[in-house]
Structures are given as C-alpha cells and as structure tokens.
Amino acid sequence: MKEIGGYLELELEDRGDFLHSDGICLNSGRNALEYILISCSGISKIWIPYFTCEVILEPIRKLNIPYSFYPINERLEIEELLQLGESEYLLYTNYYGIKDQYISYLSKLYGQKLIVDNAQALYAVRMENIKTFYSPRKFVGIPDGGIAYTNNMVEIPNYAQDVSYGRCMHLLKRLEMEAIEGYNDFRINSGKLIGQPISVMSLLSRKILSSIxxxxxxxKRIQNFEKLHEALMNRNLLDMSDFGFFECPMIYPYYVDDKTLRKKLIDNRIYVATYWPNVLKWCSEDKLEYELTNNIIALPIDQRYGSEEMDYIIKLLV
Structure with missing residues (x-):
C-alpha cells in the first residue's frame, strides 16, 4: 500500500502520453545517444559534424568509439557525402529543427547507418528504423530528460530511475524572477548532467511532459517563426529554401554579417544563445563553421511570446 495523506505536491495536469513517449525515455539527450551507441554493436568509427554541441563527444569518448569530423555547407548540409565503411556510422544534426527534409534524404542514402540528432527538433517525426534521439528540455521547461529510438526498441531493465527535484531551481526562479536571476542556476543544472550514468527519465520530468x-x-512557435521570416528573409544570409518542410523550429536562425548585433539584442533584453562556442576551438577562422557560430543569431520564437514580442525584435533588426 502506498502512503496516504501528508502534504500536497506540485499540481500538474495529466494529459496522458507526451510527444515521443513511445521512445526510450532516459535522463538526458547525451545519454539517449549513449543508449543508441550501445545498441550498435562493433562500431569502428562515427562521423560527426564540426558544427555541433561538444556534449556529443561525452558518450562517444566514454564508450571509446573512434570518431572523425566532417564539414557542412551554407545549407547546413554535408559538404561532401561520405562513403561509410562496414561498421561506420554517420551522425547528423537537425539544425534549429529546420532540416527535416534533408534528413529524409539522408535516411534513404544511409539507412540504419544514420543517427539523427533531433535535440533541436523535438517535433521532427522519427523515421522508421532510423536511430534518433531528442532532448525535450530545449523546447519546454523540464530539468532534464532525453528520448532515444533504435532499431531494436528493447529497454535495458537494469537502469535506475533518475530523480530530478534537485535540478529545478532555475525553472522555479524563472517563474517568479527575470531570466538573469536564475541563469547561474541554469548553468549549475547543466553542469549536473555531465557524467551522469544512463537512468530512466525521472517521474518529475515525465509528469511535467505529460502536462504540456x-x-x-x-x-505558437510556427506563428512566431513565420512572422520573423516574413520580415527578415531578404536580409537573412542563411539558405532557407527548406521553409515549410519542417515540423517545428527551435529558434529563428538569422545569419547576418554584423558583429555588433548580438550585443545590441542582449542590451535590449533579448537573450540569444550562441550555438556552439566549442566550434571556435575545433575550427580555424577560415572555416564556414567558425563563421556560422559567430554570425547566426538564434532569435527566440518560443511559446511564451507572440506578435508583440516578435514586432519588438523586428524593430531592432530592420
């Protein structure tokens, strides 16, 4: 018999299944990748893009898998398609959640040798038999969590269930205070995810996801993206020919040759993340990836905002 009575917990509406709840729900996106890599027996090498988050290397190094980098082009696509060896795999990042169509093409080309990083593409549909992982906390306010899909969807029974209450301070502060007040807590929480063993997604994270x-x-995200795109598409240097062929973006990637713009936005209380500063160490200044890291401005389009906020952003940019 479970306990009865006592004080009340946080009230969260239960809407039932959440997005990708049929996947393997784990405690972080990087551990979802680790789970996928474990399921791939005998990997001789994995190819990863220069233009990606450094946390990708955590599970690869942990499992002692050899890796090599590949470059991308201005369409955020593989510069020169790779010929994979028998036991080699290709990891491709769904940049900003706008490369769904290209991933469909890669899936036909590489099949089960493709691993899709959908950390920035929560709504992207997982293609059958394609190894894929998601990181829901990039889109919604949860402390942790990742979701994996492999060819053989069998959950390893020995994983303990994670506990997340100690990683929520930044989320609670963000409800009652401005972002800057909780930013250090956000960084601390992100640090807590480093080196965590694979665990089953916490009950708290599941409950939050089930309430959304x-x-x-x-x-809301698509409306905000479309509003920014209508105003900025003629100024945006990024090839956006995929517009309309993706499920839901994470941010609006605004590519401009203006080194002052990021500071201008932040000074006006528009907080834009840099994806990914580690690329500046991995690449020389003459590489496209170096340029993309410095000059793509990640304009926020998330569900907290609407036309008023988008108009404010546009006014500062045009």
Whole structure:
C-alpha cells in the first residue's frame, strides 16, 4: 500500500502520453545517444559534424568509439557525402529543427547507418528504423530528460530511475524572477548532467511532459517563426529554401554579417544563445563553421511570446 495523506505536491495536469513517449525515455539527450551507441554493436568509427554541441563527444569518448569530423555547407548540409565503411556510422544534426527534409534524404542514402540528432527538433517525426534521439528540455521547461529510438526498441531493465527535484531551481526562479536571476542556476543544472550514468527519465520530468499542450506550443512557435521570416528573409544570409518542410523550429536562425548585433539584442533584453562556442576551438577562422557560430543569431520564437514580442525584435533588426 502506498502512503496516504501528508502534504500536497506540485499540481500538474495529466494529459496522458507526451510527444515521443513511445521512445526510450532516459535522463538526458547525451545519454539517449549513449543508449543508441550501445545498441550498435562493433562500431569502428562515427562521423560527426564540426558544427555541433561538444556534449556529443561525452558518450562517444566514454564508450571509446573512434570518431572523425566532417564539414557542412551554407545549407547546413554535408559538404561532401561520405562513403561509410562496414561498421561506420554517420551522425547528423537537425539544425534549429529546420532540416527535416534533408534528413529524409539522408535516411534513404544511409539507412540504419544514420543517427539523427533531433535535440533541436523535438517535433521532427522519427523515421522508421532510423536511430534518433531528442532532448525535450530545449523546447519546454523540464530539468532534464532525453528520448532515444533504435532499431531494436528493447529497454535495458537494469537502469535506475533518475530523480530530478534537485535540478529545478532555475525553472522555479524563472517563474517568479527575470531570466538573469536564475541563469547561474541554469548553468549549475547543466553542469549536473555531465557524467551522469544512463537512468530512466525521472517521474518529475515525465509528469511535467505529460502536462504540456504540445499542439498549442507547436502552433505558437510556427506563428512566431513565420512572422520573423516574413520580415527578415531578404536580409537573412542563411539558405532557407527548406521553409515549410519542417515540423517545428527551435529558434529563428538569422545569419547576418554584423558583429555588433548580438550585443545590441542582449542590451535590449533579448537573450540569444550562441550555438556552439566549442566550434571556435575545433575550427580555424577560415572555416564556414567558425563563421556560422559567430554570425547566426538564434532569435527566440518560443511559446511564451507572440506578435508583440516578435514586432519588438523586428524593430531592432530592420
């Protein structure tokens, strides 16, 4: 018999299944990748893009898997398609959640040798038999969590369930205070995820995910993206020919040759993340990836905002 009575917990509406709840729900995106890599027996090498987050290397190094980098082009696509060896795999990042169509092409080309990093593409549909992982905390306010899909969807029974209450301070502060007040807590929480063993997603993270209206979030994000794109597409140096062929973006990637713009936005209380500063160490200044890291401005389009906030951003940019 479970306990009865006592003080009340945080109230969260239960909407049932959440986005990708049929996947292997683990405690972080990097551990979802680790789970996928474990399921791939006998990997001789994995190819990863220069233009990606350094946490990708954590599970690869942990499992002692040899890796090599590959460059991308201005369409955020593989510069020169790779010929994979028998036991080699290719990891491709769904940049900003706008490369769904290209991933469909890669899946036909590489099949089960493709691993899709959908950390920035929570709404992207997982293609059958394609190894894929997601990181929901990039899109919604949860302390941790990752979701994996492999060819053989069998959950390893020995994983303990994670506990997340100690990683929520930044989320609670963000409700009652400005972002800057909780930013250090956010960084501390991110640091807590480093080196964590694979665990089953915590009950808290599952409950939060089960309480979210994902359809409403998708609608708001797409509306905000479209509003920015209409105003900025003629100034945006990024090839956006994939516009309309993706499920839901994470941010609006605004590529401009203006080194002062990021500071201008932050000074006006528009907080834009840099994806990914580690690339500046991995690449020389003459590489495209170096340029993309410095000059793509990640404009926020998330579900907290609407036309008023998008108009404020546009006014500062045009």
């Amino acid at each position: 209206d994902f359809l409403a979030i998708r609608k």
